[in-house]
Amino acid sequence: MQNQFFKKKNNVKINDILNILNLKKIKNNIKINDLKELDLAQSDDLSFFHSSKYLDQLHSTKAVNVIVNSKHKNIIPKKINPIFVNNVLLAASKITLLFYPNSLDDLFDANVQPIDKNKYIKLKIGKNIFLGKNVRIGRNCSIGHNTIIESNVKIGNDCNIGSNVIIKNSVIGNSTNILDGAIIGKKGFGFFQDEKNNIRYPHIGSVIIGDNVEIGCNNTIDRGSLSNTTIGDGTFLDNQVHIAHNVKIGKNCIITGQVGFAGSSSIGNKVMIGGQAGISGHLKIGNNVQIGGGSGVIKNIASNSKVMGYPAKNIREFLKEKK
8 A cells, every 4th residue: 555645765776775774785686665564565565574473474474575683584484585684673764764754754734724614515613723735624524723734634524623633644534523632643652772862763654543433632643653553433532542653443442541552552343441551562452352440451362351450361360369
């Protein structure tokens, strides 16, 4: 899938990539289409493998050229041409910048203009509303006071956007409500530490919000790094929820106040999470899971489970321990 909002360089070759990684160039200087995650990459893309959690994707990926650490050399399929580096994610960061030179920019949109209500069908607006370029708003929507919809936003029909909301780099479905103070589509908290500095990871993904979703007051939803951050149809988020980059939340979930999701976790359908729970990164939560308030989830949870505590465990075990 082509990146919707960030312009890509189309003349990148394998030796350009090897050069920025300080690796030896090769004779077969083939063109590389893009950098993509293992499950999304095609044969002409470059991908990366940094954790055994993604071993299944490594074996099923269509990518031929994959950045890996030498510690994983014994588990790399023969069909893959490995590019060995010391730090896979740092290398992926440098390559993302090669393909998308402006991807670290996340300043405010200096080109926003006051909204022209007459351009839209049955739009209700408050005061002091600004829009950026490449913004689409469907029919029968409302936008509250002091809201800024920056560049690259698509909003469906029958949506209600509250006051003091900031949205950028996002696609929002139909009949979705975004309450006051929400911030959607800013870059995520991805960085690396070296001996001198914190190095930012570029974020070229989007936020994709489905139909009939409710986003509570003061929610923060970060856009993805390479893939998108997604929220499925019918999911409701309470106030002060934080969703980090690349998180995938399924359909008809109920997420209550002050829940936090670390990056790249995947949440199934009809999941219920109590207040102030925390979900660690790169986890898979199945369908119909219930997570008690204040829990800390640090490993995968199978479908139809009920868990609570820190670390989160089967709720019956948790209650026995508390007797």
